[in-house]
Amino acid sequence: MNVNYIWYFLTFLTLVSAIMVVVVRNPIHSVLYLILTFFCISAHYVLLNAQFLAAVNVIVYAGAIMVLFLFVIMFLNLREYTAESKTNLVKLGAAVLGGVLLVIIVAALRSMQIEPLNKATYNSQVGMVESLGKVLFRDYLLPFELITVLFFVAMVGAVMLGKRETGERNF
Amino acid sequence: MQPTIPDVVQTIPLPYYIWFASALFVIGIVGVLTRRNAIIIFMSVEVMLNAVNLLLVAFSAYRSDPAGQVFVFFIMAVAAAEVSVGLAIIVMIYRNIQSIDIGLLNRLKG
Amino acid sequence: MDSTVFIVRSIIIFVIFGITLLIATYSTYAERKVAAFLQDRLGPNRAGPFGIWQPLADAVKMFTKEEFIPAQANKWLFIAGPCFAMLTALMASAVIPFGDTVQYEGQFIAVQGIDINIGILWIFGIVSLGVYGVMIGGWASNNKFSLLGAIRAASQNISYELAMGLSIIAILMMSGSLSLRDMVNQQATPFLGVSGLNWNIFYQPVGFIIFLTCAFAECNRTPFDLPECETELVGGYHTEYSSMKLGFYLFAEYINMFVSSAVISALYFGGFNFPGQAWVASLLPAGALGHNLLTSIGVVVFFGKIFFFIFFYMWVRWTLPRFRYDQLMNLGWKTLIPLAILNIVVTGAGLLFDFKPATWLIVIFVVVLAVISAAQPRKTMRPQQSTV
Numbered sequence: 275m276n277v278n279y280i281w282y283f284l285t286f287l288t289l290v291s292a293i294m295v296v297v298v299r300n301p302i303h304s305v306l307y308l309i310l311t312f313f314c315i316s317a318h319y320v321l322l323n324a325q326f327l328a329a330v331n332v333i334v335y336a337g338a339i340m341v342l343f344l345f346v347i348m349f350l351n352l353r354e355y356t357a358e359s360k361t362n363l364v365k366l367g368a369a370v371l372g373g374v375l376l377v378i379i380v381a382a383l384r385s386m387q388i389e390p391l392n393k394a395t396y397n398s399q400v401g402m403v404e405s406l407g408k409v410l411f412r413d414y415l416l417p418f419e420l421i422t423v424l425f426f427v428a429m430v431g432a433v434m435l436g437k438r439e440t441g442e443r444n445f
Numbered sequence: 446m447q448p449t450i451p452d453v454v455q456t457i458p459l460p461y462y463i464w465f466a467s468a469l470f471v472i473g474i475v476g477v478l479t480r481r482n483a484i485i486i487f488m489s490v491e492v493m494l495n496a497v498n499l500l501l502v503a504f505s506a507y508r509s510d511p512a513g514q515v516f517v518f519f520i521m522a523v524a525a526a527e528v529s530v531g532l533a534i535i536v537m538i539y540r541n542i543q544s545i546d547i548g549l550l551n552r553l554k555g
Numbered sequence: 556m557d558s559t560v561f562i563v564r565s566i567i568i569f570v571i572f573g574i575t576l577l578i579a580t581y582s583t584y585a586e587r588k589v590a591a592f593l594q595d596r597l598g599p600n601r602a603g604p605f606g607i608w609q610p611l612a613d614a615v616k617m618f619t620k621e622e623f624i625p626a627q628a629n630k631w632l633f634i635a636g637p638c639f640a641m642l643t644a645l646m647a648s649a650v651i652p653f654g655d656t657v658q659y660e661g662q663f664i665a666v667q668g669i670d671i672n673i674g675i676l677w678i679f680g681i682v683s684l685g686v687y688g689v690m691i692g693g694w695a696s697n698n699k700f701s702l703l704g705a706i707r708a709a710s711q712n713i714s715y716e717l718a719m720g721l722s723i724i725a726i727l728m729m730s731g732s733l734s735l736r737d738m739v740n741q742q743a744t745p746f747l748g749v750s751g752l753n754w755n756i757f758y759q760p761v762g763f764i765i766f767l768t769c770a771f772a773e774c775n776r777t778p779f780d781l782p783e784c785e786t787e788l789v790g791g792y793h794t795e796y797s798s799m800k801l802g803f804y805l806f807a808e809y810i811n812m813f814v815s816s817a818v819i820s821a822l823y824f825g826g827f828n829f830p831g832q833a834w835v836a837s838l839l840p841a842g843a844l845g846h847n848l849l850t851s852i853g854v855v856v857f858f859g860k861i862f863f864f865i866f867f868y869m870w871v872r873w874t875l876p877r878f879r880y881d882q883l884m885n886l887g888w889k890t891l892i893p894l895a896i897l898n899i900v901v902t903g904a905g906l907l908f909d910f911k912p913a914t915w916l917i918v919i920f921v922v923v924l925a926v927i928s929a930a931q932p933r934k935t936m937r938p939q940q941s942t943v
Contacts, residue, residue, distance in 0.1 A: 277452040296476035308488050322506035323451040329676035334521050337683025339528050345709050346532050350539050368478035376471040400511040409511040421522045428526035435533035
């Protein structure tokens with residue numbers, strides 16, 4: 275099937291760029307690889323027919339959050355980051371730990387039972403704006419309101435933290 | 446939009462998505478453990494959050510239940526709030542110690 | 556997909572691509588001519604009749620200039636910056652509905668790149684990515700002026716994207732769809748007895764003004780061209796760029812201008828609908844020919860609207876001076892965003908009580924406020940002049 279090749283390619287690209295985020299030394303390159311990762315994940319959403327989330331993923335993650343990251347890195351002018359003080363032993367340990375964790379997750383999920391696809395009741399429109407809006411504003415209205423409060427608190431917190439007090443040095 | 450099942454849902458088994466998301470999550474964990482640059486650690490956390498998002502969307506699409514995608518919204522909102530506060534903290538740290546190496550933050554010890 | 560549909564689709568996509576580039580090219584010429592007109596000069600008139608080959612001459616000049624990469628620059632990112640800018644600028648025009656459907660062998664084919672049901676979100680996503688080209692280019696130049704320009708561009712774009720998104724929400728509440736085609740089709744209904752004049756501008760004047768202001772800021776056009784202002788930052792983010800890499804940045808700006816003009820006309824000015832289109836349709840012969848003719852008239856009308864807005868951009872550029880940076884931020888965060896939120900609330904109330912032009916109340920309120928403040932005795936900042 276055609277779509278399968280796209281799926282495998284996207285998965286490969288996502289994993290490689292995610293690994294590059296962690297491995298690359300220059301923070302700017304890291305940010306760019308992370309943007310690529312988010313794009314691939316958005317493409318996965320499109321394949322899963324979750325178009326609205328794909329667009330929101332691009333707007334929120336690639337368009338806002340990563341711009342903030344890039345902004346801070348530029349602002350602090352972090353060039354090649356050389357003072358990597360963690361030893362190789364720690365890195366090796368972390369890699370082994372990660373591998374073990376992956377094996378444990380996969381092994382634990384190996385015996386799970388997955389319901390076969392019910393073609394009669396399948397609704398391909400779940401990822402569309404209408405159905406999401408209905409669920410969001412009917413069933414999850416309280417969490418939605420709480421999220422707005424969270425945003426407000428975060429905004430106040432960020433402004434308070436970033437505010438420069440009198441007499442403080444300007445970088 | 447035709448009311449058909451997406452091709453991916455028909456041909457790719459759901460466990461593939463689980464393995465894929467687990468691998469992404471583990472990459473994030475390794476990043477948090479190995480790097481000392483606070484911004485890179487933050488980005489690794491973002492990778493982990495996205496792994497969870499992907500898995501939620503996959504489950505939602507395979508079971509045709511919109512609730513999973515609504516949860517992704519909430520995760521995105523929390524991630525945005527987290528990033529705004531976290532980056533403000535990082536900027537403050539940089540102002541105080543001229544570095545964002547978390548190894549140099551041991552002066553937080555009482 | 557049917558092969559004829561596929562071929563017609565490909566032709567439409569290529570034509571849209573080519574037209575985007577052509578209009579962007581000739582916008583540079585138009586900009587010079589408009590500037591000359593507004594400043595009582597002649598403008599380019601050497602290359603060809605009325606200087607119409609000037610863009611080609613510019614292109615030749617751009618291509619043959621020395622390609623220069625600073626020694627301390629990050630080479631790959633330095634090259635990637637203009638490419639990003641160009642890519643994101645070109646991607647946005649894919650979802651714009653340039654016209655109604657074309658009837659061909661009994662099939663209706665939309666004059667549009669792709670009709671996705673999240674069209675407006677697509678445009679938002681692409682616009683929010685547009686800042687990367689500027690940021691990467693400015694950072695990779697390894698130049699303080701470029702870096703400052705890039706940081707300015709980033710903060711400006713993020714700030715104005717918020718107000719832009721909020722101003723769009725009001726229009727989404729009215730149309731109930733994210734697809735640009737649906738939104739345009741909804742504006743085809745009669746307004747005060749004139750068909751095809753049910754434009755959103757009559758219901759959303761405040762949203763339109765906010766959107767227009769934000770579009771200026773997103774395109775980095777004067778009065779918001781802080782990222783590249785010569786007097787403060789030498790050349791802003793493209794200080795170190797030369798040759799066609801600089802050309803890409805400038806070209807991307809013109810493409811953005813074209814796309815934003817198209818989006819403004821589609822959202823607020825009825826897109827390819829024109830006043831009295833039902834009457835025109837009744838004059839045309841029935842069947843495929845009449846339908847296609849009506850569509851082509853609509854396309855021409857849509858491009859007329861786009862050209863008007865491109866002209867408006869240039870008009871404003873040579874009329875208004877540049878803002879100061881703190882004024883820009885104050886305008887974005889303290890005026891436009893609260894106004895946009897107020898607009899959403901009033902629009903929602905209007906929909907609830909079935910009074911669609913509710914946002915005119917905001918306009919009336921603001922105008923009354925302005926008149927009252929103007930009528931009051933002016934507190935001058937100057938010291939009192941002594942009477943002679």
